[in-house]
Amino acid sequence: MKILIVSDIVNETILAYKDGQPFLAGIDLIISCGDLPPEYLTSLRSRYDVPLFYVLGNHDLRYQTSPPVGCRKIDRRFIEYNGLRILGFSGSRWYNGNQNQYTERQMTGFIRKMWFTLWRKKGFDILVSHASPRYINDAEDRCHRGFHSFRQLINRHQPRYHLHGHIHKLFDNESDRFATLGETEIINCYDYYILEIEPSCTTETTDHR
Numbered sequence: 412m413k414i415l416i417v418s419d420i421v422n423e424t425i426l427a428y429k430d431g432q433p434f435l436a437g438i439d440l441i442i443s444c445g446d447l448p449p450e451y452l453t454s455l456r457s458r459y460d461v462p463l464f465y466v467l468g469n470h471d472l473r474y475q476t477s478p479p480v481g482c483r484k485i486d487r488r489f490i491e492y493n494g495l496r497i498l499g500f501s502g503s504r505w506y507n508g509n510q511n512q513y514t515e516r517q518m519t520g521f522i523r524k525m526w527f528t529l530w531r532k533k534g535f536d537i538l539v540s541h542a543s544p545r546y547i548n549d550a551e552d553r554c555h556r557g558f559h560s561f562r563q564l565i566n567r568h569q570p571r572y573h574l575h576g577h578i579h580k581l582f583d584n585e586s587d588r589f590a591t592l593g594e595t596e597i598i599n600c601y602d603y604y605i606l607e608i609e610p611s612c613t614t615e616t617t618d619h620r
Contacts, residue, residue: 412493412608413437415459416600418444418541418576419468421451425603426458433458435605440492443482444576444600445501445511445541446470452479464490467501467511468541468577469554485539487521489528489619495608496535498525498570500561503542503577506553511541519560528619534568538595543575547590548599550578565595572606573597 415425415438427434438459443452445468456463456479463482467474474484483490485499500521502511513521529535542557543549544565549557555578565573573592578599582588588604590597598604 412439412495414440414442414606414608415455415603416442416444416574416598416606417447417451417455417603418600419446419579420602421448422602426454435459438605440464442497442539442574444468444539444574446576449474449477449479452482456481462492464492464497464499464539466499466539466541469503469506469509469511471501472510483618487525489525489532489535491532491619495537496532497537497539498529498535499539501541503554504556504558515559518558519563522560522564529568532619534570536571538565538570538573540573540575541577543578543599544573544592544597547592547597548575548578562592565592565597569594571595571608574600574604574606576600 425434438461440461441455441463443465445466464485465482466486486501488499490497502513505512505514544561545557545559573595580601588599
């Protein structure tokens with residue numbers, strides 16, 4: 412399965428056509444890690460004609476009144492899609508009291524509410540968030556510090572991947588996107604990134620809070 416992950420910046424190139432086909436070939440799923448106009452997600456969903464799951468970033472203030480068409484919000488949800496177990500959390504660390512900003516205590520509470528589902532489902536494969544874990548791909552200003560609770564969640568369940576945005580960085584060397592925590596690969600998906608995962612035989616999508 413080929414997953415297109417987008418975050419933080421609109422890239423018109425991936426909305427273009429190439430030889431009459433979408434610019435990126437063979438995309439099976441799109442995931443947004445936040446801070447993108449809802450219209451951009453609507454366009455991506457239409458252009459590639461595949462499911463699109465998203466979490467919200469700290470600058471996503473119009474989604475309640477103008478949600479992206481045909482896309483599924485996975486904030487504080489557990490999604491099963493094509494055999495992949497996906498868990499999502501929106502927002503950044505609290506810094507000025509606007510929407511989609513959370514204290515460490517609040518994020519810890521959100522995660523605790525998912526414990527029974529994660530126990531019943533025997534963990535998850537992909538963590539999707541806007542913010543990063545603390546001290547991994549993050550920064551020291553109040554807005555861009557990662558969450559300690561994400562580190563604890565990863566240490567406990569060891570998912571295959573943690574996909575995040577929020578940290579704006581141009582990657583002259585693609586290897587700079589990646590970090591690891593235990594067995595989990597953590598990927599800064601600023602702009603866009605393509606992740607390829609072995610396909611599954613199931614196509615059912617289920618959704619759990």
